Every structure is written in structure tokens, then in C-alpha cells.
Amino acid sequence: MTTLLLAAHDGSSIKDATLKALTPALALGDDIHVLVAGDGVAAAAAEAAKLKGVSRVLTAEAPALGHGLAEPLAALIVALAPAYSAVLAPATSTFKNAVPRAAALLDVMQISDITAVLAPDTFERPTYAGNALITVRSTDPIKLITVRTASFRATLVEDRPPAPIEAVAVPTDPGLSTFVGDVFSTADRPELTSARVVVSGGRALGSEEQFKALLLPLADRLGAAVGASRAAVDAGYAPNDWQVGQTGKAVSPDLYVAVGISGAIQHLAGMKDAKVIVAINKDGEAPIFQVADYGLVGDLFELVPELTKALG
Template identity: 90%
Template sequence: MTTLLLAAHDGVALKDATLKALTAALAIGDDIHVLVAGNGVAGAAAEAARLKGVSRVLTAEAAALEHGLAEPLADLIVALAPSYSAVLAPSTSTFKNALPRAAALLDVMQISDITAVLAPDTFERPTYAGNALLTVRSADPIKLITVRTASFRATPAEERAPASIETIAVPADPGLSTFVGDVFSATDRPELTSARVVVSGGRALGSEEQFQALLLPLADKLGAAVGASRAAVDAGYAPNDWQVGQTGKAVSPELYLAVGISGAIQHLAGMKDAKVIVAINKDAEAPIFQVADYGLVGDLFELVPELTKALG
């Protein structure tokens, strides 16, 4: 049973999400092909060739694939999919755009955001903001699957002879969408979805100024990424790409520090896979304390500066 894994990468190197999705792919079968699609992907392809279980790396290079547009990527997946029993990808925005389109074109079911592989045709995935788990069994000849990477450990590269790297033909660009430009927020902090430590703030911080004044020094001391609840983002305290939750990003750090976050279901869905959860909230009855490993009940405007000072 051969599985095709779609690689998330920046051209030069694979992203951590790819290594986590590989763990899910290996649970389905031990013969993995990796597709590295883009424009100028030699570095990422060379890294993929040394991953555990990978017997073949396919590189697809074209200007239309450079920015991850859904239509040309979906057409490429459709062209390759008949040779595989399963096509997996990490649940990044790129693949959440492309895979449902490919599934529709192939007339098969899309299996989204799996958290466990129970059998080669059976998977677990969350529903109702993570309050219930579905067991999904697919009889489709080709299974198109996105992987909730927060639920899987990364499979590292091995000291081994590299797998073969082959360049494949790319279907013609359907021309249904056009890349206009990128706007990035520059930061020296770790990427939110792969950080070992995440410090998140909620609406209780009161303003954008207080959010930054309290949380950023603490995050700097811990070498942490910064996150936020949806309420804090909606209030303008933090940018959208910091949002953690069902409609934001799912994280699974070693330490998650929730400051002034009540613990709404929507937020818990994005961070409950953290190994250790620490909550700071003045409301002792806040739902966040039900999932927290450690809790501090008190005024965050006093406790956070004290914690930051104690860290030296």
C-alpha cells in the first residue's frame, strides 16, 4: 500500500508540519512517496529523500505552483492520485484549500483533520470543537486526508541512503486564480504552530498596549511564541495570525501559558494537546482551570510581571 505525502516547505527546507504528517502516513503503510511541489524546491526534496519510510520523492516545479494556489495544485494531485491508495497532507492553509477541490474532482470523500490512524482505512477526527471524536472508515479507492499535526510527533530524518528524486510533468495551469502578493509580519519569535513554548493572552488584558507590555517580555524570557484567544483578536489586541483555537491555529507545545483566557470551547480546541498547560485567571471558576495542569488564581497585572521578573 503506497501513500503519497504532500510536503509543506519553503523551497529550501521542509516545514515541521511535514514531519508530523509523515508520522500519520507511516501508520497507514511503510511505503511513502513524497510530493514536493513549487518552484525551486531542490533543497526541500533532498531533505525529504532522507526521511524514514520514503522510497521516492517527486518534484513538480512550475511558476503556477510557486505560491500554493489551490487550482493548479489540485490538478496536480488529481493527476497523481490514481497511483496511490491514500494522499495525505498536513492541515496547512495551502492543503486545506487544495485537497477538497481534488477530492471533488476525483469524486471521493475528503477526510479532514485526522488526529489518529486506527487502520489503513479508519481514522479518528474531532468534531463539535473537539468535544467529540468521530471514527471514520472510508471505502474509497483513494483516500484524501489532511492531518492535524498537533496530534502527531515529528518523524526525523535518518542517516540513510537517500531515496530517488524524480522530476514529474506538471499539468497546464488552469488560470483560474492569480497570485497578487505576500504580506508578512516579521518576528524573531518561533513559529506559533511549531514552538516548544506558547504564551497566549485573552480579552482580560484590556488593550493592545497592555497585551504587548505584559506578554511580550514574558515570551522573550521563555523563548516562546505568542498566541491569543479569538476574543483578544476580535478586540484588536493581537493580529489574526496569533489566534489559537478552532477558527485559528492548533498548537501542541511542551508548555502553554494561558493568561487572562477563560477557556471557551473554541479556544480549547486549538491548545488542549499541549503537554503542560498553565493558566492565570482571577476567576477561580473559569473553564480553563478544568484542563490546566497548573493554575494561578489572581490579578494577571500583578502575577505576570512577578513571573517575568522571577525568570531573571
């Protein structure tokens, strides 16, 4: 049977998380349908139609779907899922909210945060904050899966004739939640989960003012996204959407610079897939140095400005 991939998008284009989730979808088979749900998704659907292995794009448009509400999206997944052997979605906040609801309604288990496809019914996923990997085999007729996108390379858009695009019926909105409003944070820097370089700060920076004064110039020099440990976010040094870790975002950049971060298990779970890790910390015994490729032991208030200056 065919695999259904739920697309993360902004209405006008497909997000990088979708391209990464497509990689394990292709490992399940080369016949992929992509669902683009929202309100005004024609441009994103046209882009999805050129993805490798995609034989059909399904569009579902309704005002409730445009706001990513969990209940109407779950109802849509339930309506479509019986035609597929597997339904995959990137582990974004929208799909982590909707897919478990759909799994409950279908009476199947959800397989969360997979990092590898071992067989059509067997998957690898992290547990214990990423300190162990478990192998999960499902006998359910429909596999509902979320994908840890930091573990996969993106499958790029192909220059090929587009797959057919077909509108599907949208189930009646269950009406269990109501959209109130959006509050967006805007930034000129790359998106944290898809950035090639990430500069993150911890509680050792001491205050929001020092966090910004030290890290933002360094991030600007490197063209980097800015992240933070949970401790820094809890202390009010950085906004919630900058948090990297088990309860934040998982990243896998080419370069990860950890400034004043001790390396608690919770944080390592979100960034240890980075290809090169640089740690700056005054405590030479900090756990972060156990995973770092390069380490600077010293006062971050001296080392970070020197590093920024050296980068020109």
C-alpha cells in the first residue's frame, strides 16, 4: 500500500521539515501521497507535486485547517488513513498535537520521533532523553508515525513533471477548539531547526542583556540561528521558541556553538546530532565537553567577544 506524508508548510511553500520527513517515507516504499492541509495551499501543493517519489498530492482546505487546530486535522487524518499502510508527519508542534489524537481515534499506537526505518513495520526511536535507542515493531494495520527530522537529510525537490493534485473532502469540524489569534516572533536569522549554524547560550550568561550582547553579535558573524538551554529560557534570558533540548527543539546543524551550557541530558537530547560541536565553558569538567569536538575552557565574557572579533 501507499504511504501518506503530512506536509508542514506556510501556505506558499513546503518547509524543510517535510523534505526531511520524506526521506524515511521513501524508505517505506516509492509510492508516496502528500497531504497539504490548510486554507489557501495551492502554491505549497504545487511544490509538493515535484518532490521525489510523490505520485499524488492531496489538498484539504478549510478555515479551521488554516490555523492548525488539532481536532479538525486529526479528523482529516482519520478519514484518509484507512487507504494507507503508514501515515508519516514531521514532529512539529502541529503534528505532535494532531497525530496522537488520530491514533487514539483509529485505535492504533503512535510511533513517535523515529530516527531510522529498519523495515516496513520496524523503526528505531530514542528514549531516556536520547541516551538509548529502542527498536519498535508494530503489527497495527496502519502505522501512525512522527519523524525526528534532525536525524534525516532532506530529500530535495526534483525537476520533473509534477504529480497530479487532487482535492479531498474535509470532515466536519468537531468544534472542540476555537482559533483566537496568533502572536508571531520575527527574526532576520535562519530558522532554528533548519539552520546550518546554531549559537546557543545557557544560564551562565547571567541576564537577558548579557545573553543578547554576547551571543547576537557572534551569531551575526556566523550567519547563525540563536538557541538557548532550558535553564536560560526559564530564567527569562531567551524566548521559548529558542529552546533547544528534549522539551524544546531538536537541531542538527553543521556547527553548534554552546556558550555557558553545562550539557545536561535534557539539552544534549536536542543537539548532539550536530556535526561539529564547539563548547565554551569555565568548568573543564562540564558534561558538554564529553560530546564537544572542540572546547574552550575559560571565562565566556572574555572568550566570546575575542572570538567574535577574530571572525571579523
